[in-house]
Amino acid sequence: MERGYWIRSKPVYTSLVWHEKATSHLVLTQDDGGMALLKLFQLKHPKQAINVLYANNPSSKVNYAKTLEKVVPEGLQIFNTEQEVLCAFNDVLPTMFMGLRLYVAGSESFIWSVSECAKAHGIEDADIMKELTGTLARTVYCVHCKAITHDITTNIGKCCGCGRMLFVRDHFSRRLGAYMGLMVDAESPGVLPEIEEIYP
Amino acid sequence: MSTIDVKVAAIEQVTTLVKHFTFVKEDGSVLPAFSGGSHVVISLSIGGRVHRNPYSLMGSPEDTSAYHISVRRQERSRGGSVYMHDNVTVGMQFKITYPVNLFSLAKKARKHILIAGGIGITPFMSQIADLERLGADYELHYAFRAPEHGAFAEKLNKTCGNRLHCYIDSVGERLDLSVLLGNQPLGTHVYVCGPNAMVVSVLEVARNFGWPENHVHIEQFLAPPIGEPFKIQLARSNKEIQVPADMSMLEAIEAAGVEADFLCRGGACGRCELQVLETDGALLHHDHFLTDAEKASCKKIMPCVSRAKCERLLLDI
Numbered sequence: 334m335e336r337g338y339w340i341r342s343k344p345v346y347t348s349l350v351w352h353e354k355a356t357s358h359l360v361l362t363q364d365d366g367g368m369a370l371l372k373l374f375q376l377k378h379p380k381q382a383i384n385v386l387y388a389n390n391p392s393s394k395v396n397y398a399k400t401l402e403k404v405v406p407e408g409l410q411i412f413n414t415e416q417e418v419l420c421a422f423n424d425v426l427p428t429m430f431m432g433l434r435l436y437v438a439g440s441e442s443f444i445w446s447v448s449e450c451a452k453a454h455g456i457e458d459a460d461i462m463k464e465l466t467g468t469l470a471r472t473v474y475c476v477h478c479k480a481i482t483h484d485i486t487t488n489i490g491k492c493c494g495c496g497r498m499l500f501v502r503d504h505f506s507r508r509l510g511a512y513m514g515l516m517v518d519a520e521s522p523g524v525l526p527e528i529e530e531i532y533p
Numbered sequence: 534m535s536t537i538d539v540k541v542a543a544i545e546q547v548t549t550l551v552k553h554f555t556f557v558k559e560d561g562s563v564l565p566a567f568s569g570g571s572h573v574v575i576s577l578s579i580g581g582r583v584h585r586n587p588y589s590l591m592g593s594p595e596d597t598s599a600y601h602i603s604v605r606r607q608e609r610s611r612g613g614s615v616y617m618h619d620n621v622t623v624g625m626q627f628k629i630t631y632p633v634n635l636f637s638l639a640k641k642a643r644k645h646i647l648i649a650g651g652i653g654i655t656p657f658m659s660q661i662a663d664l665e666r667l668g669a670d671y672e673l674h675y676a677f678r679a680p681e682h683g684a685f686a687e688k689l690n691k692t693c694g695n696r697l698h699c700y701i702d703s704v705g706e707r708l709d710l711s712v713l714l715g716n717q718p719l720g721t722h723v724y725v726c727g728p729n730a731m732v733v734s735v736l737e738v739a740r741n742f743g744w745p746e747n748h749v750h751i752e753q754f755l756a757p758p759i760g761e762p763f764k765i766q767l768a769r770s771n772k773e774i775q776v777p778a779d780m781s782m783l784e785a786i787e788a789a790g791v792e793a794d795f796l797c798r799g800g801a802c803g804r805c806e807l808q809v810l811e812t813d814g815a816l817l818h819h820d821h822f823l824t825d826a827e828k829a830s831c832k833k834i835m836p837c838v839s840r841a842k843c844e845r846l847l848l849d850i
C-alpha cells in the first residue's frame with residue numbers, strides 16, 4: 334500500500350446530501366446504493382422535482398426496492414439491471430436543463446459508468462455527488478495488456494487478459510473507471526509479496 | 534516580460550465613445566497566434582510615466598496579420614483611455630505583451646451563452662470567430678445604453694444572424710437573466726463581460742439555479758483605483774518606494790526598476806500576488822482573486838489593483 338501521500342487521481346466519495354440550489358434532482362443508484370438512497374430521503378426533501386433510477390439486485394440480502402417504493406414520494410423507477418438504468422439515464426439526459434443536480438450511489442464501476450454518460454452531455458464528474466456503497470472491490474486495468482479485470486479485492490490480483498500478477502495501485506483512470514495494475518514480479522519472476530484482502 | 538513591437542496601422546471612430554485600433558508588426562511579419570477571449574497589455578508612456586493597460590483582442594484568431602482592440606473613452610480614469618483617444622495616431626509605435634487568455638471557451642461545452650454589457654463586447658468578438666469556425670451552438674446577448682452605443686451590433690448581426698440578441702436600455706429593453714439561465718440544456722456554459730452589476734447578477738442567478746461554478750465564466754478586469762499615497766518596502770530588492778495617489782503599487786514597483794509578474798493588471802488572474810512580510814497599517818484589497826479569508830489574513834496582496842494605508846508594508850520582492 335502507498336502510504337503517507339495522496340494520489341491525485343484517486344477519486345473521493347462522500348455521503349449523498351441534497352443540493353439546496355437546483356432546478357431538479359436526479360439520483361441514480363444500484364444494489365446496496367439503496368441504503369444511501371434511504372439515508373438521503375431521511376433528510377429534508379428539496380422543493381424541486383426529484384427523479385430516482387434504481388437498479389435492483391434480486392439476489393441481494395436486503396430488498397431495498399420495496400422500502401424505496403414506500404419512502405420515495407414520486408419519480409421512482411425501478412429496473413432489474415444496471416444497464417437498464419444507464420439506458421434510461423441516456424434517454425433523459427438530452428431533455429434535461431442546467432440546474433439539474435446529479436447524485437449517484439453504488440459500486441465504483443457503476444459510479445464511473447454514470448459519470449461517462451454524463452460527460453458526453455457536458456457534465457464533469459466533479460459536478461456529480463458520489464457515494465461508494467457495498468464493496469471496495471476494484472476494477473483494474475493492466476498496463477501491460479490493457480485488459481480490464483473486475484472485482485479485485487486484494488493488493489495483488491491476476492490479470493484476466495495476460496495472466497500476469499498485478500500490483501493494484503491508487504492511480505485511477507476516470508475514463509476507464511479502473512485502477513492501474515502493474516506487474517509485481519517483473520524483476521524476479523514468481524517471487525510475490527504476501528497477498529492480502531484490502532478491498533473487501 | 535517579453536514584448537512585441539507593433540505600430541498603429543489604422544484607427545476608426547466606432548461610436549462617439551469607442552475607437553478601434555489596428556496594430557501590425559513593425560517589420561511587417563505575422564503576429565503570434567491567439568485564441569478567442571485573449572488580451573494583450575499595451576505600454577503607453579504618458580507624461581513620463583508608463584501605463585500598462587490590458588485590452589481584449591477582437592479580431593478573428595485566424596488572422597494574425599494584425600491585432601484589433603477597441604477602447605472606450607473613460608473620462609474619470611487615470612488617463613490611459615483618454616490618451617488612446619486623443620493622442621494616438623496612425624504610425625505610432627508601441628510595445629505590447631504576448632496574448633494571454635484568461636477568458637477561454639470551455640472546450641467540452643454543449644452550448645455557449647455569451648452575455649456582454651457595453652464595451653464588454655470586445656472579448657466576445659474573437660470568441661465568436663472561434664465559435665463560428667467550430668460550428669458550435671451559441672447565443673450572444675448584448676446589452677447597451679442606446680442605439681448609438683451599440684458599437685458592433687451591425688457587424689455582429691452579419692456574423693451571428695439570429696444568434697444575436699440585443700437589449701437597448703434607452704428603449705426599455707432588458708435582458709431577463711432568470712428566463713435566460715432558467716432553461717438552458719445540460720452542458721451549457723455562460724460567459725459574462727460587462728459592468729459590475731451585470732457580472733454580479735449573472736453569478737447570482739446562475740448560483741440560485743444550481744449551475745456548477747465551473748460552468749460560469751467571467752472576465753472582469755478592474756481599473757486600478759486612485760487612492761491615498763503610501764509607502765512600501767521591497768525586501769528582496771532592498772528598496773523603499775512611494776506609491777503616488779494615481780499609480781498602482783505594481784506600477785510604482787515597475788517604475789522603481791524592479792521586475793514584477795502580471796497577466797491581467799486588473800485583479801482577476803492572481804499572477805501578480807505578493808507576500809506581505811510586515812505591515813503597520815491596513816491593506817485595501819480591491820481584487821477579485823483572493824478569498825475573503827485570504828484578504829483578512831493580511832498575508833498576501835495583489836499589487837495591480839490593491840492599495841494600503843500605512844507607513845510600512847514590507848513585500849517579498
Ligand code: FES
Binds near residue numbers: 800806
Ligand atoms: S495581474 Fe492579474 S491579479 Fe494582478
